[in-house]
Amino acid sequence: MSAPRIGLLFGSFNPVHVGHLILAEHFATRTDLAEVWLVVTPHNPFKEAKDLLPDTERLRLVELALAGNPRLRAEAIEFDLPRPSYTIATLDALRERYPEHDFVLLMGGDNVSGLPRWQESARLLAEVDIYVYPRPGTALPDLAAFPRLKVMAAPLLDISATYIRESLRVGKSIRYLVPDAVEAVLASRQASA
Ligand SMILES: Nc1ncnc2c1ncn2[C@@H]1O[C@H](COP(=O)(O)OP(=O)(O)OP(=O)(O)O)[C@@H](O)[C@H]1O
Ligand SMILES: O=C(O)c1ccc[n+]([C@@H]2O[C@H](COP(=O)([O-])O)[C@@H](O)[C@H]2O)c1
Numbered sequence: 282m283s284a285p286r287i288g289l290l291f292g293s294f295n296p297v298h299v300g301h302l303i304l305a306e307h308f309a310t311r312t313d314l315a316e317v318w319l320v321v322t323p324h325n326p327f328k329e330a331k332d333l334l335p336d337t338e339r340l341r342l343v344e345l346a347l348a349g350n351p352r353l354r355a356e357a358i359e360f361d362l363p364r365p366s367y368t369i370a371t372l373d374a375l376r377e378r379y380p381e382h383d384f385v386l387l388m389g390g391d392n393v394s395g396l397p398r399w400q401e402s403a404r405l406l407a408e409v410d411i412y413v414y415p416r417p418g419t420a421l422p423d424l425a426a427f428p429r430l431k432v433m434a435a436p437l438l439d440i441s442a443t444y445i446r447e448s449l450r451v452g453k454s455i456r457y458l459v460p461d462a463v464e465a466v467l468a469s470r471q472a473s474a
Contacts, residue, residue, distance in 0.1 A: 284383040285315040288412065289356075289375070291368055291388070293325050293442070294339045295332070296467060297346045298459050300440040302353075304414045307435050308387055309352040312412060317387065318356040319343050326365035327395065336360060338470075345462040367400040372409065384409060390416040390432070397426070406430075 288308045294301065301319065309317040321343055323336040333339070343355040358374055359366045368386070375384060386409045393413055396402055411430040413421075417439045424430060440458060448455050449471060455464055 284381060286313055286383045286385055287379075288312070288314040288317040288385045288387045289320050289372070290317055291320045291322055291366075291371070291386075293322055293328060293333060294319065294343050295334055295442045296339060296445060296459060297343045297463060298440055298442055298445050299457070300438040302346060302460070303438055304387075304389065304435075305353050306350070307414065307433065308412060311435075312433070314385060314412075316352050316354065318354050319347065320356045320359060320371065322359050322366045324365045326367060326400070342463050342466060345466065346460045348462070369399070369401040369405045372405070386411045387414070388412075389414050389419075390421055391419040393427070393430070394419075394422045 288305075290301070290305055290308070292301065297319070305317045305319060308314055321336065321340045324333075334342075340355060340357050340360075347353045347355055356375075358378070359371055362370060362374060372384060372386075375382075386405075388411065390413055396406065396411075399405060406427060406429065409429065411427065413430060413432045414435055415421075415432060415437060417437045421432065424432070445455050445458055448458070449467060455467065459467070
């Protein structure tokens, strides 16, 4: 029997939103993947750590958002790895911990053009399949440099964590943009701030 293929959606999830969930469900049910794991990144090497919700809170919100879906799970392995969080290092650690799995990297279209600047990008691009969910407003580069990358045909989702944070900042509703349980936690956080 071939190894179960697991999709890894890395992200800051600051906070998790329905775009992440629709994308993860798409990959988990419309591709050859058995499961999708949302890998919560404490510190993206390309982002300022100061704008982030605490990492344990981002993880808790992802866990709440995924509750009850057996094909999606939250993964906290990067909490125990050196920072900033380099995807190749995490992939190595996951392969060591789960030798029975075949991992596939998942990402939105906005991340593709930066891939050549990622740590050990040549090894990363050579070693894993990459499935991309298209994202509005982001053009894909020439894909000849990414022979193991596939772009999915899927409905575009014009929603981002930036929009959720901005909505919270100006007191606008985030209902339906995040799961109800996530909205409740963020609302009580606002109220006590
Ligand atoms: N609406 C979307 N369409 C396609 N991909 C998405 C979408 N939202 C998030 N992603 C992808 O999910 C992964 C994690 O994203 P991330 O946690 O950075 O969310 P974000 O909405 O892009 O956040 P921010 O607005 O803070 O940059 C990335 O690969 C990103 O490209
Ligand atoms: O490995 C790298 O060099 C690298 C460079 C930039 C981004 N990443 C990862 O890409 C993921 C998406 O990041 P984000 O913050 O846009 O959700 C996150 O897990 C980052 O750690 C990884």
